[in-house]
Amino acid sequence: MxxxxEKGFLYGFILGLSLGFFIVPYKEVFPMGEGVTETTxxxxxxxxxxxxxxxxxTAVIGGLVGFFFYRKKIRAYNNK
Structure with missing residues (x-):
């Protein structure tokens, strides 16, 4: 179990970090007027x-997914 x-948590954390590089902004752009922008x-x-x-x-979500996959596997094993 x-x-x-643990695998769900680890894979979720790695996936979350890799997706976070695309989602989390690393700069702020402010329009100053007349087509001039300031980037910080x-x-x-x-x-x-x-x-x-x-x-x-995403790691917590991955852990929950791993837990539900485990429960599904146990139910399938017990029904045999």
Whole structure:
């Protein structure tokens, strides 16, 4: 049982981090007027904290999915 949950948690965390690189913004763009924009890049800490948050959320979801797959496997085994 624990291996299903651990694998789901680990795969969810890796998937969340990789998706977080595309979702979490790393810069802010402000229009200044007349076609001029100002771009400021976030500090590393301001980028990593939301990235880890996305990774942990998807890891918990992955752990839940692993738990439900385990329950489904046990039910199929007991019905034989």
């Amino acid at each position: 624990v291996t299903f949950i 890049y976030l500090n590393l800490v301001d980028f990593i904290i939301p990235l880890i948050r996305v990774g942990v959320i």
